[in-house]
Amino acid sequence: MGTGEVLAVLAAGFGAGVLNTVVGSGTLLTFPILVSIGIPPIQANIANNIGLAPGSISGAVGYRSELTGPAWRVIACCAAAAGGGALGAILLFLLPDKTFESIVPWLIGVAVLLIAVQPVVSKWLPKNQEPAQRPSRGKSTLLIVSVFLASVYGGYFGAAQGVILIAVMSLLMEQSLQAINALKNLLQGVDNLVSALLYISISQVDWLIVALLGSGSIIGGQVGALVAKRVPDAWFRIAIVIVGMVGLVVFVGN
8 A cells, every 4th residue: 555545544544433433434434445445345344344443442431431321231232232243243254245235225214214303202202210220121122132233234334333323222211312322332342342353263354454444543532532522412413313314325326
């Protein structure tokens, strides 16, 4: 790679680190750049997932003060994210390339719609009388299953995974978007780390690309945490919807 390409990948890693921490969808920035410099799509996807894992962890650490809620839920969701990330990474090597690509626009579209209407829908849903108590078993199960499925997608490709996670959690958890985003960052970190370890054990890895993306994303994750924690929920919701719509347009256009 030339100097310009090195700087482009490094900058993309930084931008993705910021974007993943604030909203999600950093892959929408990095993946096209990697492909544009001549990296085959599958190898670009693998390097992208491994390279952005440190940024996800960095963002989760930077956002840790906003991580609230019962420990059992955090642990259960992390377990679901780990299992989903592992399955998604395995599916990358088993399924045809077009399998998940065909449903990505639908996933993003539904996620954007859920986030947009969540304040209205939440008024219709039954509320817990005691915040410290567990929600209904059905609601908890649906949350964990949703996190697992979103993490399968994250381990396979992951573009707009953060938007999908925020969408389902905002409907199933009675917390602010800041608290939900903190959990989202943790789950993305777990998902990316597990899938990255599997990619490393199964496939060849372009370590230069990984190093450039990782360096940029670590710094970007910290910057993103500082920015996101200062954004009011209403503006935060608008930003998520905009990013999701951009992702939808990108995939439909392709």
